[in-house]
Amino acid sequence: NEVSLEGFDHYMLKEIYEQPESIRNAMRGRLDEQDATAVFGGLNLTPQQLRGVERIILTGCGTSWHSALVGEYLIEELARIPVSVEYASELRYRNPPIDNNTLVFGITQSGETADTLAALRETKRKGHRTLAICNVVASSIAQAADGGVYLHAGPEIGVASTKAYTSQCCVLAMLALYFGRMRHLSYEGGKRIIEEMQQLPGAVQQALTCDVQVRDVAQKYKDVSNVLYLGRQYNFPTALEGALKLKEISYIHAEGYPAAEMKHGPIALVDEHTPSVFIIPHGTTYEKVLANMEEVKARGGPVIAIASHEDPQIESIADDVIRIPSVPEILQPIVSVVPLQLLSYHIALLRGCDVDKPRNLAKSVTVE
Numbered sequence: 001n002e003v004s005l006e007g008f009d010h011y012m013l014k015e016i017y018e019q020p021e022s023i024r025n026a027m028r029g030r031l032d033e034q035d036a037t038a039v040f041g042g043l044n045l046t047p048q049q050l051r052g053v054e055r056i057i058l059t060g061c062g063t064s065w066h067s068a069l070v071g072e073y074l075i076e077e078l079a080r081i082p083v084s085v086e087y088a089s090e091l092r093y094r095n096p097p098i099d100n101n102t103l104v105f106g107i108t109q110s111g112e113t114a115d116t117l118a119a120l121r122e123t124k125r126k127g128h129r130t131l132a133i134c135n136v137v138a139s140s141i142a143q144a145a146d147g148g149v150y151l152h153a154g155p156e157i158g159v160a161s162t163k164a165y166t167s168q169c170c171v172l173a174m175l176a177l178y179f180g181r182m183r184h185l186s187y188e189g190g191k192r193i194i195e196e197m198q199q200l201p202g203a204v205q206q207a208l209t210c211d212v213q214v215r216d217v218a219q220k221y222k223d224v225s226n227v228l229y230l231g232r233q234y235n236f237p238t239a240l241e242g243a244l245k246l247k248e249i250s251y252i253h254a255e256g257y258p259a260a261e262m263k264h265g266p267i268a269l270v271d272e273h274t275p276s277v278f279i280i281p282h283g284t285t286y287e288k289v290l291a292n293m294e295e296v297k298a299r300g301g302p303v304i305a306i307a308s309h310e311d312p313q314i315e316s317i318a319d320d321v322i323r324i325p326s327v328p329e330i331l332q333p334i335v336s337v338v339p340l341q342l343l344s345y346h347i348a349l350l351r352g353c354d355v356d357k358p359r360n361l362a363k364s365v366t367v368e
């Protein structure tokens, strides 16, 4: 490959470590401190059209679909615009009613995923406004959409998406800020979010130092056959993404679930051979997730916790704790996914899997 590994053993690891920089690049020139909002050069919609948006559909596949789920929480919370998230492969044939004030975003790293492209083309053909959030400049989707936002994450070579995901979440946070500031979000509120976003590259850098702890955890659990990933609210998509990463590159069966849904099925899987990864940084549902964790422990299931640095009590319940820096809840997905990316990487490596080119998968799926 033309892109150098720069001393890393795999592209995936290199790309995980590039995240402080790729996040910085996603934000470069887009945070307007003066007006406490975000700016985008390529939306190609009039301010009137943007203000008139009453509903947003976010669509994509795989990891990009997970970032869409994060976007749903962000946009609804900051901008109070109803959001629906659709698998592109479903949206393209489902023909849902879409009105004129709906904006459809196709989210895709490659800009070439056949289903996402088809879903966007179909909605555009019906006369709706379509935008792309993609990484590859001048890709098919970038050309097909009315406008969009580039991630500027640089080439992503590893088949399992890492830095593109955190950049997508970052762009979605900025879009939420932007739409929010057109509506109910105050100047002070916008300003605070900008300041918090500016702390992100440093927080991700700090999260990467958990690599040492993650290696030990990987060693301990490398031979399991099933893993549950549980989180709530902003960390529910993180649970899905952590499970997907593990499946993709280590071929271990994993399921991501909203932690509270555990009692409606997944808890039946819990035994001493099935570890549960809880994404449990401080936040509104912390106590509730803690209670779920205790339920898993009571049934003999090993517990791995992704927890805030400032959380002394977690050690008394979890078998293994991986620490991440504290960031506001709305930005947690960008930080809490980092140890999960590393965990899947180290487990895959220990199992002798081809990390950058996992079996049966392709970097971009250009056929239906």
Ligand code: G6P
Pocket (backbone or CB within 6 Å): 060, 061, 062, 063, 064, 107, 108, 109, 110, 111, 112, 113, 116, 159, 160, 161, 361, 362, 363, 364, 365
């Ligand atoms: C493939 C890749 C995934 C990726 C998905 C969507 O399945 O293996 O890593 O998330 O396609 O790709 P896109 O380029 O549209 O984000």
